[in-house]
Amino acid sequence: MAGAILELRDVSRHFGGLKAVNGVSLSIEEGTITSLVGPNGAGKTTVFNLITGILPLSSGDIRFDGRSIAGLPPYAIARRGLGRTFQDPRIFYEMSVIDHVVAGFSLRGENPLAAILRGPRMRHETRAARDSALRMLDEVGLRRRAHEKAQDLSFGEQRFLSILRTLAGDPRIVLLDEPTVGLDRDSVHDLTRLVQRMAREQKKTVLLVEHNLDVIFDVSDQVHLLVGGSIALSGEPSEIKRHPRMIEAYLGARYAALRP
Secondary structure (H helix, E strand, O other), X not given: OOOEEEEEEEEEEEEOOEEXXXXXXXXXXXXXXXXXXXXXXXXXXXXXXHHOOOOOOOEEEEEEOOEEOOOOOHHHHHHOOEEEOOOOOOOOOOOEHHHHHHHXXXXXXXXXXXXXXXXXXHHHHHHHHHHHHHHHHHHOOOHHHOOOEHHHOOHHHHHHHHHHHHHHOOOOEEEEEOOOOOXXXXXXXXXXXXXXXXXXXXXXXXEEEOOOHHHHHHHOOEEEEEEOOEEXXXXXXXXXXXXXXXXXXXXXXXXXXXXX
16 A cells, blocks of 8 residues: 555464464555554454564564564664553653653664763753653643652543653654543543644654544544454444444444343
């Protein structure tokens, strides 16, 4: 597919006899918002873990910007321009809010010797990073809490902080894993706008795993339904919102959960 920034080619991950991901192929266009949906256990987070190098592939290939990243360690994949958040915000409780965002700038690459010697260039870069961090915090209403410990933030605020930390690394593609978990209605609205700004204003490519289908259908350019580790359905939100496979996948999961 022309313009694809990320491609999964017949990707599989097996745990013994369990096929958690089985022959998944996807092409994700640069600058778009693509969502993976499906019932619990469908393999969505496993796909994220394969893309970011947390898990090795059993078979297949993953290509970012035309080059294979299969087998690379997570830090090397991040350095190439893939940022990722987790369902758990994974904040450092004793670190200040602003220092979390400043830490994200390290993914852009620093001069280790300059960092050690703390020369004029390093001091300038540090000031610039803190100024940028304050602007980013202002966008999500956290600037007033910049110098507080991250542990004093609410869970929802920690969620936004983890996203800002990822964005500070200036990734070309951002993988968001269940970003609305634990958010109230207003925060979900703010998160939705933030995701849209990533793609429309900051020109990021976004890959989203999300249980809130209202958010999915509101922000996505393409939606892929995973069932049993395989792609069951792909298309634009309007095409699959009421598709029988989509309804079957979610109603089936709900009915199964109600069985004794």
